[in-house]
Amino acid sequence: MKVNSPVSAAVVTQAQPAQPVTVTAVKNDGVSATTNNTVTNNVVANDVAVQEALKQKQQYQAETETMGLLWMRTSAEYRALAYQGYNVAMNAVKMAVTDPSHQRKPLAIVLDADETVVDNTKLMGESIVNGNGSFDAPWWRQAVHQGKSQAMPGAVEFLNEVHKQGVEIFYVSNRYAPVNLDVTIQNFKELGFPSVDKDHVLLFEKDSDKQPRFDMIAKKYYVIVYMGDNAGDFPIGTKGKTPAERNSIIDAHKEDFGTTFVVFPNPAYGSWVSALAKGYQNLSPEEQKQINNQYLQQ
Numbered sequence: 001m002k003v004n005s006p007v008s009a010a011v012v013t014q015a016q017p018a019q020p021v022t023v024t025a026v027k028n029d030g031v032s033a034t035t036n037n038t039v040t041n042n043v044v045a046n047d048v049a050v051q052e053a054l055k056q057k058q059q060y061q062a063e064t065e066t067m068g069l070l071w072m073r074t075s076a077e078y079r080a081l082a083y084q085g086y087n088v089a090m091n092a093v094k095m096a097v098t099d100p101s102h103q104r105k106p107l108a109i110v111l112d113a114d115e116t117v118v119d120n121t122k123l124m125g126e127s128i129v130n131g132n133g134s135f136d137a138p139w140w141r142q143a144v145h146q147g148k149s150q151a152m153p154g155a156v157e158f159l160n161e162v163h164k165q166g167v168e169i170f171y172v173s174n175r176y177a178p179v180n181l182d183v184t185i186q187n188f189k190e191l192g193f194p195s196v197d198k199d200h201v202l203l204f205e206k207d208s209d210k211q212p213r214f215d216m217i218a219k220k221y222y223v224i225v226y227m228g229d230n231a232g233d234f235p236i237g238t239k240g241k242t243p244a245e246r247n248s249i250i251d252a253h254k255e256d257f258g259t260t261f262v263v264f265p266n267p268a269y270g271s272w273v274s275a276l277a278k279g280y281q282n283l284s285p286e287e288q289k290q291i292n293n294q295y296l297q298q
Helices: 030-064 066-074 076-097 121-129 137-144 155-164 177-191 211-220 243-252 285-296
Strands: 107-111 168-176 201-204 222-228 261-263
Touching (some): 030 285, 066 076, 066 121, 076 107, 076 155, 076 222, 076 261, 155 168, 168 177, 168 211, 177 201, 211 222
Parallel strands (some): 107 222, 168 201, 222 261
16 A cells, blocks of 8 residues: 555645745834734644644544554464465466466566555554554655565565566555655565566556556566455456445456455555545544444444
């Protein structure tokens, strides 16, 4: 998931400081100067209030997802599912490499980055404990720009084995390219990932829908498997859909999961959250709680 500016799956854009309002002063008029200071102070106060309200929303949402994040951080089951995902994908790769019917096109795999091969859960957890919310910008800057993300268990071995098999690897992520491309490439290299360059690391530029990037890859390559933690990481058209519509699409592709689609669990964040209601992440905690309770009782 991702994504900092514009909004990605994992980041909520913070309110930008407003510019001070300038009031034209009349010469020798103390009233105008006082008015200018009053308006400026009001703008600053309002801006602080907006930022504090946003922070509270982020923290509330983060705290409601604490158990999911704790499960990702501590459970043997989450670790096992990561290994299972890579094993399923590796079996598909080995079968494709020995299948002569695929030789008309070079082979490739397509995968998301965050919470698919890159683990950001430690930084998200620290952000929650510090009261900043799991979607606050500081953890994202640390993850991407300070290279503090970790590889998921089994990811480095899996990716290098795929590379050894002669299969191309495409990292299709909704990190925002103009800000994150160079540091993402550097971080992936430091983690030991292969096939890391601007031809293989395809980040979000103009459209967060990954389908155009999928189509571009599929024109030249036979894609063995797609891998990700979000329904949007697969070429099935779930962007902007409601939970019911997303589930219906998944049902229509049920035979693809475990064969050409490999899903990694992520109960902490993703499009499943924003799909709950229009503008869900900008709603008040009370409004979010009401929506959550409605779904829990369905």
